[in-house]
């Protein structure tokens with residue numbers, strides 16, 4: 595029996611200064627423009643929220659993109675009995691090490707979803723194409739990584755639309771998935787996302803890589819909470835995450851998982867998510883005792 599509470603999750607993200615690695619030839623020496631802030635986490639580590647705000651009309655919201663270059667395991671049917679699919683997601687890029695991460699994913703036949711920030715897309719537009727060409731999904735993570743719940747409806751729309759335009763310019767189609775920065779959402783944010791014909795995607799497994807953990811801890815945390823149908827929060831902007839991914843992929847494969855995009859998971863109907871179409875008071879959050 596799954597217990598839900600109506601507490602609105604407040605997922606924070608304290609992210610290191612991942613936009614200024616000296617090894618990056620196109621690094622911008624100016625202070626990062628993307629704002630990250632930390633705020634306290636209300637939920638226990640196991641009490642991870644999971645929510646996908648589907649468009650009115652449900653599943654049609656994820657009538658999404660067939661990847662251009664499917665990874666080797668792309669043929670798996672996540673809706674088949676016994677299938678174990680999981681969606682790894684990487685936020686805040688494109689980042690200097692995103693191409694390296696793509697190589698790692700390729701080696702393990704893993705697909706994933708990259709929730710990209712507009713300002714980063716402008717700095718590394720070719721990486722957007724690379725992500726698409728390697729069979730992964732490009733999602734929207736807002737133009738400036740601001741807390742959308744603190745913005746006006748017009749500003750929220752601008753934050754999202756700008757990234758849709760940037761991505762469409764690079765790969766010819768707009769993202770269908772939107773992940774609000776820090777997982778911060780409310781009725782207005784959800785409405786704007788719906789109005790734009792997109793699906794809001796939060797996560798239900800948190801690697802906690804944004805907490806400054808080393809790769810061993812990120813690996814342990816991720817594998818401890820991994821379950822079929824999960825959407826896993828990670829960041830391609832964080833070095834220990836990149837270093838953790840090979841072990842995570844090896845172990846997930848050993849456990850029989852296939853790594854798929856969020857849209858594939860949603861289409862399969864197997865996503866282990868609570869879905870809502872309303873505002874924040876309708877947003878269910880799994881309690882620590884949830885399976």
Ligand SMILES: [Zn+2]
Pocket residue numbers: 607685686735739775776
């Ligand atoms: Zn983020």
